[in-house]
Amino acid sequence: MKEIISSMRRTPYQTTSAFLVLFFTLFLSLILFASFSFLNGMLSYLETRPQVTAYFKPQTPESEIFKVRDELNKSGKILSIKYISQKEAFQIYKDMNKDNPLLLEMVSADILPPSLEIYAKNPVYLPQIAEFLKKQGGIDEVQFQKDILDRLLTFTSILRKSGLIFFLYLLLMSIIVLTTTTLFKIALKKDEIELLRLVGASNWYIRRPFLTEGVLLASAASVFSFIIVLGGFFYLSPFMNSYLRGVAHLSLNFGTYTFPVWPLNWTFFGTVFFLSLVFGWIISIISTLLATRKYLKV
Secondary structure (H helix, E strand, C coil): CHHHHHHHHHCHHHHHHHHHHHHHHHHHHHHHHHHHHHHHHHHHHHHCCCEEEEEECCCCCHHHHHHHHHHHHHCCCEEEEEEECHHHHHHHHHHHCCCCHHHHHHCCHHHCCCEEEEEECCHHHHHHHHHHHHCCCCEEEEEECHHHHHHHHHHHHHHHHHHHHHHHHHHHHHHHHHHHHHHHHHHHCHHHHHHHHHCCCCHHHHHHHHHHHHHHHHHHHHHHHHHHHHHHHHHHHHHHHHHCCCCCCEEEEECCEEEEEECCCHHHHHHHHHHHHHHHHHHHHHHHHHHHHHHHCC
């Protein structure tokens, strides 16, 4: 460890440059990961909000409505179905028009249609559900906002692809800059490295100080960047509570595993820090291996 600290002191500008590159890379990566976690969690939440509403004819027996409901549930495409009876529809109508007595006098529960509000597990199922409902007897109208759904799916796809492209760009840029910085440090120790090779030192022995230094710098950069991002979350917490009011929770789904994003929790913060730390190590190790390859002829 003393040798590593001494090496850092002998090359202060290169060490500072490497630290700053790692810091800004991990800082931006943390912001990117946290932002996209919330955005993807919000998009996953919103993807279940578009619905198909099926309005039945007023005199349709409830048994027929329940039959349609049960068939939809068996399809495996339904997240939830809410049945709105004529009485419930009338109550909703009264709440919406409570300030207009004239409209209330003109409508009774008997003329309002019962309906099914259908929420799909995935928005791509909604057109199929709408087509199924249109073929059923007793249904007067099927409301399906296809344009809104298409825009939502397009926006989701663009957002995820752009995030991946930016992340790959950030990774490539960081490796190039860190490799160049490490090459400068190696050049300053060229004579020392040649001497070590003459006395029979292995490639691993020569690489080890550079790898250790890179891992230490990555760890420090990860800690500092995480502290700043964590402080930013707590500072923005009142705004987030107000903005996300009414949203019980946000999460990312990875197969059978659900990763909680909102409300803020230490599982989320711990995962973010761990990923940042590992990402910093990977960048440092790859950059060091690339930089030392030229001199060790591996």
